[in-house]
Every structure is written in structure tokens, then in C-alpha cells.
Amino acid sequence: MQLYAIKFGESSFYSKYVFRDDTSDETMQISWSYYLARFNNKTILFDVGFRDPLIAHEWGITLMNVEHEINSLIKDNPVDTIFITHSHFDHIDNIDLYPDSRIIIAHDDYLHALNNGNPAVKERLLRENVITVKDEFLFDDKFKFKVIGGHTVGSSVIYFEQDGHNFVITGDECYDRDNMNDNRPIGVYASTEKNTAFLEEANRNQYIPLPYHDNSVFQSYKQVSTHIVQIL
Numbered sequence: 001m002q003l004y005a006i007k008f009g010e011s012s013f014y015s016k017y018v019f020r021d022d023t024s025d026e027t028m029q030i031s032w033s034y035y036l037a038r039f040n041n042k043t044i045l046f047d048v049g050f051r052d053p054l055i056a057h058e059w060g061i062t063l064m065n066v067e068h069e070i071n072s073l074i075k076d077n078p079v080d081t082i083f084i085t086h087s088h089f090d091h092i093d094n095i096d097l098y099p100d101s102r103i104i105i106a107h108d109d110y111l112h113a114l115n116n117g118n119p120a121v122k123e124r125l126l127r128e129n130v131i132t133v134k135d136e137f138l139f140d141d142k143f144k145f146k147v148i149g150g151h152t153v154g155s156s157v158i159y160f161e162q163d164g165h166n167f168v169i170t171g172d173e174c175y176d177r178d179n180m181n182d183n184r185p186i187g188v189y190a191s192t193e194k195n196t197a198f199l200e201e202a203n204r205n206q207y208i209p210l211p212y213h214d215n216s217v218f219q220s221y222k223q224v225s226t227h228i229v230q231i232l
Helices: 053-059 067-074 089-097 107-116 119-125 177-181 192-204
Strands: 002-014 027-039 042-046 079-084 102-106 130-133 136-139 143-147 156-162 165-169 208-210 222-225 228-230
Touching: 002 067, 027 067, 067 228, 079 089, 079 156, 089 119, 102 107, 102 119, 107 119, 107 130, 130 136, 177 192, 177 208
Parallel strands: 042 079, 079 102, 102 130, 165 208
Antiparallel strands: 002 027, 002 228, 027 042, 136 143, 143 156, 156 165, 222 228
16 A cells, blocks of 8 residues: 655644634644545545635635646556545545546535535536445445544544554544644534544544644655655
8 A cells, every 4th residue: 555645735824723722823834735545456535635726815825736746646547536534625626627536425514515515516526426424434444434523514534554553534633743642622623522532532542643734744754756745
């Protein structure tokens, strides 16, 4: 198995949104990213990012052109499966670029995307080959997709084990690795109780967190190209 983190954007972000216990107006620099795996001759994405320059401008995000870097990883292999951790734009909006891939998404966030997503997202989700999950789903005897419901009502994470280590791809149940490592709940939530319970359990079981907005991820693992690091 190979696993990569792909950074497609960077911006400043209020610390109080990352950490519920931070009441200041200080900002921190964050990444906007997603993950790609190669497993059992399959190419798998964990969220897909977004590309709308108007949204990027509104959020103060500097977008990075990572298409060539991603193509060098995928080569001619189609994306078999896409896990969507939740329906916020930076995690789902590029889903229309993958018309034939299997999609796995929480039932509640699937409904939210159909009601609130942009037209391209809605059209893609109404196609075949979409699996909606109410609790948990095991894919390929490897990746356990689990609905948490802390960040959004259907916010989900993906657990897996590799080489004796337990990992969790956190969606935005964890913005920063310190959310989990220091048991500090996130500041943007649908249910802080569910988020807190997830963080405490993952910390107790010594899961290695793989979040989407922590720049330190891109300083901790082997760099394989300008905006991509290899986790495994």
C-alpha cells in the first residue's frame, strides 16, 4: 500500500475555529489537502478538493496547481473509489471530475449535498455507484469508514491498519494533529460531544491522525513532489 497527502491550497485561518478552547482572534497558517492511496491495484481518493477561484478568493485560499503531480501518481489508472468525509466544498466539490468512480459518503451528508451542493456535485451524486452509510462500512477488508457526526451531521473518518500501526484519516473531525494528540476539540462543529468522544477514543487507542488542514503533515513525511508527501 502507498498513501500520499496532496496539498492543493494554503491560507490563514482563525485558531478559534481549529481549537474550541481558543477564544482569541489570532490566525494560523493551514493547508487545504486530501489523500490518495494505491491498494490492491486500486487508486483510492479520500476527498477530492475544489477548484473554484471565486470560492478560493472568498476564503483567502491560495490554490496550487497539482494536476500534473497527481497525474504522475495515478498515471493511466482510473480512480476506483472515493471516500467523502463530509459535504463541505473543499472536500467534495471536485467530485464531478470522477464520473465513473465508486463514491462512499455518509447518508446525512449525502442528503445535505443534494440539498445544498452546487449543481455539478448534485448531478454527480445522483448517478449510480454511490454508497451511503448510516454507521460504518468496511471497504476491501482494509478501510473502515465510520460516521462520527461531530464536525457536520454526517462527518466521517476512515480507520485502517498498516505495518502494525493504526491510522485514522480524520476529515475535519480533526483540523490539526494537536486536536487529537492533546484532546482539544475543534471549534466548528455540529456536535461537540461527538467530536470530543471521537478524539478521546482515538487518542486512547493511539491512532495516528491524518488531518486535512495541518501544514506539519507536509513537513513530517517524505516529499515526492512540490505539493505531495508520501505517508506510507
